Amino acid sequence: MFGFKKPKEASNAPPAQLSWAERLKAGLAKTRGQIGSLFSRRKIDAELLEELESTLLMADCGIDATAWLLEQLKLAVKRDKLETSDQLRAALATLLLQLLAPLEEPLDAGRGKPFIMMIAGVNGAGKTTSIGKLAKHFQGQGLSVLLAAGDTFRAAAREQLKAWGERNDVTVIAQESGDSAAVIFDAIHAAKARGIDVVLADTAGRLPTQLHLMEEIAKVKRVIQKTDPGAPHEVLLVLDANIGQNAIQQVKAFDKAIGVSGLAVTKLDGSAKGGVLAAIARQCPKPVRFIGVGEGIDDLRPFSAEEFVEALLEP
Numbered sequence: 536m537f538g539f540k541k542p543k544e545a546s547n548a549p550p551a552q553l554s555w556a557e558r559l560k561a562g563l564a565k566t567r568g569q570i571g572s573l574f575s576r577r578k579i580d581a582e583l584l585e586e587l588e589s590t591l592l593m594a595d596c597g598i599d600a601t602a603w604l605l606e607q608l609k610l611a612v613k614r615d616k617l618e619t620s621d622q623l624r625a626a627l628a629t630l631l632l633q634l635l636a637p638l639e640e641p642l643d644a645g646r647g648k649p650f651i652m653m654i655a656g657v658n659g660a661g662k663t664t665s666i667g668k669l670a671k672h673f674q675g676q677g678l679s680v681l682l683a684a685g686d687t688f689r690a691a692a693r694e695q696l697k698a699w700g701e702r703n704d705v706t707v708i709a710q711e712s713g714d715s716a717a718v719i720f721d722a723i724h725a726a727k728a729r730g731i732d733v734v735l736a737d738t739a740g741r742l743p744t745q746l747h748l749m750e751e752i753a754k755v756k757r758v759i760q761k762t763d764p765g766a767p768h769e770v771l772l773v774l775d776a777n778i779g780q781n782a783i784q785q786v787k788a789f790d791k792a793i794g795v796s797g798l799a800v801t802k803l804d805g806s807a808k809g810g811v812l813a814a815i816a817r818q819c820p821k822p823v824r825f826i827g828v829g830e831g832i833d834d835l836r837p838f839s840a841e842e843f844v845e846a847l848l849e850p
C-alpha cells in the first residue's frame with residue numbers, strides 16, 4: 536500500500552491470447568456470477584424481480600440506481616410483454632448501457648501541451664501503479680511522458696517511481712526535499728523545456744476526512760494552475776472498486792476540494808462490487824476515463840460502457 540509497486544509484467548500477466556474483452560469478463564467474474572445466476576431459464580415473476588433487486592444492491596449499484604433499473608425493467612416487461620429471464624437479461628443490459636453510456640468520455644491528451652494530469656485518491660487506491668500503466672498507455676499513442684513524483688510523504692514512493700521510470704525509459708522529476716506542489720511545479724517546467732506531451736503528477740494518498748491534507752492537495756492544484764491557466768487539464772480521481780458505496784463520498788469530497796474531471800476505477804477484478812459504476816452514474820456522474828482489472832501493465836484501459844455491460848451480462 537505504501538510504495539510504488541511496479542505493475543507485474545510477465546509472471547502474473549494473463550495469457551497473451553486472451554483479448555481485453557475476455558480479461559474484462561474474467562475480471563468481473565464475481566459481479567457477473569451474482570447477476571448471471573439469476574437468469575438461468577426462469578419465467579419472469581415477482582420473485583425473480585425481487586431477487587434481481589437484492590443482487591443489484593449487493594453488487595453495490597446503490598439504492599438510487601437499483602430503484603431506477605427495477606422501475607424501468609417493470610415498465611419494459613409490461614410494455615414489451617417480456618416473459619423469459621433471457622428477455623429480462625437483455626432488457627437489463629439495454630438499461631445499464633443507457634445508465635453508463637454518459638460516463639464514457641475518453642481522455643483527450645491533446646487538450647494541452649504539455650497535457651497536465653493530476654492523480655489523486657485515498658491511500659492504496661492504485662494511484663502510483665496506475666501512473667505506470669497510464670505512462671505506457673500514452674507512450675502507445677506516440678506521446679512523450681514525464682512523471683512528477685508528487686507523493687512527497689514517502690521517500691519509498693519517490694524512489695520506486697524513479698526506478699520504474701529508469702526501467703521504462705520515462706523521465707521522472709523528483710526532489711530529495713520539498714513539498715508536493717514544488718516538485719510538480721518544477722516537473723511541469725522541465726516538461727515544457729523538453730517539449731514533453733504528457734505530465735502525470737502523483738500525489739500522496741489521503742482520506743477525505745483529513746481536512747488539512749485535502750487543503751494541501753487544493754494548494755497543489757492552485758500551484759499547477761500558475762504554470763498554465765488551463766492546467767491541470769485532468770484531475771483524475773483513482774477509486775478502488777472494492778470500496779463500493781464509499782466511492783460516492785470520495786468523489787464528492789475530492790470534487791469539492793480539487794474539482795475532479797475524471798475517474799479511474801481500479802481493482803474491478805476480484806471485486807463483487809462492479810455495480811459501483813451504476814451508483815456513480817446516478818449519484819455523482821463523472822467521466823470514467825479508465826477501468827482496471829488487474830495488476831498487469833495492460834490491465835488499465837479506457838472505459839467502454841458497451842464492453843463493460845457485455846462483460847457483465849452477456850450469457
Ligand SMILES: Nc1nc2c(ncn2[C@@H]2O[C@H](COP(=O)(O)OP(=O)(O)OP(=O)(O)O)[C@@H](O)[C@H]2O)c(=O)[nH]1
Binds near residue numbers: 536
Ligand atoms: N488486482 C488489482 N490490483 C491493483 C489494481 N490496480 C492497482 N492494484 C494494486 O493495488 C496496490 C496499491 O496500489 P498503489 O498504486 O501502490 O496505490 P496508491 O494509491 O499509490 O497507494 P499510496 O501511495 O499508499 O497512496 C498495489 O499492489 C497494486 O498492484 C487492479 O486493477 N487490480
